[in-house]
Amino acid sequence: MSNAPLAPGAVIGIIGGGQLGRMLAMAAARLGYQTIILDPAEHAPAAQMANRQIVAAYDDPQALEQLAEYCDVITYEFENVPVAAVEWLEERVPVRPGSKALKVSQDRLLEKAMAAELGAQTALFAAVSNRSELDAAITVTGLPAVLKTTRLGYDGKGQAKIVRPEDADIAFAAMRGQMAVLESFVHFESEVSVIAARGLSGEVRAYDVAENIHRNHILHTSTVPSQLGPQARTEALRIAGLIATHLEYVGVFAVEFFAVRDGDSHRLLVNEMAPRVHNSGHWTEAACTISQFDQHIRAIAGLPLGDAKRHSDCVMENLIGADIDRLPEIAAEPDVLIHLYGKAEARPGRKMGHVTRISPLTTR
Amino acid sequence: MSNAPLAPGAVIGIIGGGQLGRMLAMAAARLGYQTIILDPAEHAPAAQMANRQIVAAYDDPQALEQLAEYCDVITYEFENVPVAAVEWLEERVPVRPGSKALKVSQDRLLEKAMAAELGAQTALFAAVSNRSELDAAITVTGLPAVLKTTRLGYDGKGQAKIVRPEDADIAFAAMRGQMAVLESFVHFESEVSVIAARGLSGEVRAYDVAENIHRNHILHTSTVPSQLGPQARTEALRIAGLIATHLEYVGVFAVEFFAVRDGDSHRLLVNEMAPRVHNSGHWTEAACTISQFDQHIRAIAGLPLGDAKRHSDCVMENLIGADIDRLPEIAAEPDVLIHLYGKAEARPGRKMGHVTRISPLTTR
Numbered sequence: 001m002s003n004a005p006l007a008p009g010a011v012i013g014i015i016g017g018g019q020l021g022r023m024l025a026m027a028a029a030r031l032g033y034q035t036i037i038l039d040p041a042e043h044a045p046a047a048q049m050a051n052r053q054i055v056a057a058y059d060d061p062q063a064l065e066q067l068a069e070y071c072d073v074i075t076y077e078f079e080n081v082p083v084a085a086v087e088w089l090e091e092r093v094p095v096r097p098g099s100k101a102l103k104v105s106q107d108r109l110l111e112k113a114m115a116a117e118l119g120a121q122t123a124l125f126a127a128v129s130n131r132s133e134l135d136a137a138i139t140v141t142g143l144p145a146v147l148k149t150t151r152l153g154y155d156g157k158g159q160a161k162i163v164r165p166e167d168a169d170i171a172f173a174a175m176r177g178q179m180a181v182l183e184s185f186v187h188f189e190s191e192v193s194v195i196a197a198r199g200l201s202g203e204v205r206a207y208d209v210a211e212n213i214h215r216n217h218i219l220h221t222s223t224v225p226s227q228l229g230p231q232a233r234t235e236a237l238r239i240a241g242l243i244a245t246h247l248e249y250v251g252v253f254a255v256e257f258f259a260v261r262d263g264d265s266h267r268l269l270v271n272e273m274a275p276r277v278h279n280s281g282h283w284t285e286a287a288c289t290i291s292q293f294d295q296h297i298r299a300i301a302g303l304p305l306g307d308a309k310r311h312s313d314c315v316m317e318n319l320i321g322a323d324i325d326r327l328p329e330i331a332a333e334p335d336v337l338i339h340l341y342g343k344a345e346a347r348p349g350r351k352m353g354h355v356t357r358i359s360p361l362t363t364r
Numbered sequence: 365m366s367n368a369p370l371a372p373g374a375v376i377g378i379i380g381g382g383q384l385g386r387m388l389a390m391a392a393a394r395l396g397y398q399t400i401i402l403d404p405a406e407h408a409p410a411a412q413m414a415n416r417q418i419v420a421a422y423d424d425p426q427a428l429e430q431l432a433e434y435c436d437v438i439t440y441e442f443e444n445v446p447v448a449a450v451e452w453l454e455e456r457v458p459v460r461p462g463s464k465a466l467k468v469s470q471d472r473l474l475e476k477a478m479a480a481e482l483g484a485q486t487a488l489f490a491a492v493s494n495r496s497e498l499d500a501a502i503t504v505t506g507l508p509a510v511l512k513t514t515r516l517g518y519d520g521k522g523q524a525k526i527v528r529p530e531d532a533d534i535a536f537a538a539m540r541g542q543m544a545v546l547e548s549f550v551h552f553e554s555e556v557s558v559i560a561a562r563g564l565s566g567e568v569r570a571y572d573v574a575e576n577i578h579r580n581h582i583l584h585t586s587t588v589p590s591q592l593g594p595q596a597r598t599e600a601l602r603i604a605g606l607i608a609t610h611l612e613y614v615g616v617f618a619v620e621f622f623a624v625r626d627g628d629s630h631r632l633l634v635n636e637m638a639p640r641v642h643n644s645g646h647w648t649e650a651a652c653t654i655s656q657f658d659q660h661i662r663a664i665a666g667l668p669l670g671d672a673k674r675h676s677d678c679v680m681e682n683l684i685g686a687d688i689d690r691l692p693e694i695a696a697e698p699d700v701l702i703h704l705y706g707k708a709e710a711r712p713g714r715k716m717g718h719v720t721r722i723s724p725l726t727t728r
Contacts, residue, residue: 005691005692005695008688008691008704008706008716009706009708022393026390026393026413029386029390029412029413029704029706030702030703030704031702031704032688032691032704032705032706032717034412034706048393048398048413048414048415049390049393049412049413050412051412286653289650289676289699289700289701289722290701294701294702298695303691303692303695304692304695304696306695306699306700307698307699309699311675311676311722311724312675324372324396327369327372327396327667328369328667328668331369331662331667331668331670332668334671335653335670335671335673336653336670337653337654337658338394338395338658339394340372340393340394340395340396341396342372342373342393342396342398344373353396358653358675360675
């Protein structure tokens with residue numbers, strides 16, 4: 001497999017056709033590439049911006065054969081793609097990032113083990129595969145703690161808090177027999193994330209740290225710069241770099257941290273990583289020359305990575321459900337970039353779009 | 365016809381499917397709208413980014429009926445759309461900008477008459493409908509002068525320079541019997557343009573003046589800020605505002621000027637106006653929160669206009685023909701936004717894409 005950059009007109013396959021795939025397809029088009037989306041839902045948000053959508057399950061053998069046949073490189077927009085499908089594709093066509101990052105990010109235990117191996121801190125944790133292991137785990141983490149399925153959790157799903165020992169039964173039942181991990185409850189001051197990219201040649205570029213506020217377990221705002229001091233900020237970028245190199249990663253990824261107050265500074269605990277462009281990086285589209293979407297396409301196409309520096313400070317806000325009705329008022333605000341996802345129905349909790357409010361760069 | 369903003373999901377028709385239509389379709393998608401492109405060429409660059417393309421001539425009655433039926437508002441990406449087609453559509457659905465601006469911009473004489481009516485300066489000019497009028501015209505403009513067809517000229521086509529009286533015959537023959545206008549040759553120091561927008565409510569927002577360099581009659585670079593002083597800059601923006609109001613314009617448009625050195629300052633002569641987003645405004649995508657494409661969609665959708673201020677200085681460079689082969693080198697430069705148009709074949713003189721190099725804002 002050559003490391004020469006994809007030529008204009010080459011075809012990029014994107015597994016998953018949600019808003020992230022949509023924004024990746026637009027970035028690919030701006031860089032002169034064609035795109036094919038694989039998504040089981042007809043008229044997926046990404047399909048409008050792609051040259052073609054294959055409507056099929058993510059592990060549909062015929063669909064995968066078509067992707068392998070037509071695409072010059074394949075990527076994915078979410079971390080719950082079946083690993084077997086990516087492994088099958090990898091033998092036929094470059095998949096960036098590959099199955100290694102996917103496996104780690106699909107399993108909270110592997111994720112935490114990787115962080116520990118790289119010398120990064122995490123919450124105290126212990127594996128829980130049966131009820132008696134949960135009691136043992138509580139002695140490791142202390143209480144309160146959070147029990148999470150090791151796989152397929154997102155936006156607060158598959159999680160149960162244990163405050164007192166007597167909550168353990170209900171929490172364990174909520175896991176429905178799935179492998180789980182108990183994590184000590186972290187009294188964090190803030191949640192922050194780093195969006196970074198690793199290119200085909202091994203170069204790593206990281207955007208500045210964003211400070212994230214969640215509402216109902218869904219990202220509400222990302223603010224850049226964060227309130228972290230220079231030391232904690234450097235540490236966050238350093239850990240992102242270690243992870244990228246460890247996974248031989250190609251593309252954009254996100255690392256989420258808990259920031260715990262520690263005297264004048266903050267201690268950072270790795271929470272999780274996402275092997276893809278990330279909601280907490282949407283601000284890059286408005287505040288940087290090279291957005292996370294352009295950066296991801298550059299990386300997987302074998303082009304040099306772009307600068308990850310920003311020209312402005314900003315606050316990104318998600319538009320959830322009926323928030324989209326505020327569109328005309330928002331459009332009247334100064335210096336706000338609006339980005340909607342073309343979803344027909346504004347259901348409660350559904351991400352309909354985001355807006356990024358820009359302000360002059362403060363050097364700090 | 366209501367002036368309420370288009371709701372997300374509404375359908376915008378775009379007449380013309382080139383790169384401008386493509387960038388408009390992306391902007392429409394970001395603002396939550398669907399798009400239908402009308403273009404006679406199959407797989408037009410805009411089609412990939414649109415929900416649908418109608419492949420038909422711009423005056424095809426069935427195609428126009430479909431546009432009128434499916435679209436909530438219609439716009440166009442080039443000024444040579446048949447006026448009759450737009451007039452037919454206007455009776456059925458809002459067309460923004462409408463036929464008034466189209467008529468003026470299709471006729472160099474009407475354009476110059478409008479500039480004069482608004483008190484703006486132009487080169488000396490005279491209408492030429494036959495050979496003897498050309499001689500009379502030369503006494504008005506002096507020599508050298510440029511003879512141009514009043515209609516359908518772009519990128520230097522339909523123009524002939526007259527340096528000495530004996531060039532007149534050849535120049536007149538080059539017009540092939542079309543109505544023409546003779547313009548005095550302007551010894552300009554620079555060519556500049558203003559991109560501005562007028563909203564449905566009448567508000568006007570203008571981007572700062574760009575200084576444009578052409579090569580082989582095709583735009584090569586646009587630089588912002590220009591070298592104009594504050595007085596000339598204000599004058600350029602003022603004239604753009606007058607034109608917008610005079611035409612009851614809705615959407616983005618461009619006014620190109622010749623800047624003639626006048627002591628410490630510059631005198632501005634209106635060269636031409638384009639009733640559409642414009643190549644010399646592509647820099648707004650990289651240096652402003654609201655690009656000219658977003659601004660045009662906001663205007664025609666009845667949303668409030670966005671700020672036209674920029675966060676960075678910049679130089680936009682067109683990639684013409686084989687320039688696209690420099691893509692990997694360009695991607696390695698710091699702080700450069702790359703935007704290609706998805707055209708399969710890089711013919712000489714063909715606009716394949718553009719890049720915008722960003723630098724920190726200088727206040728001047």
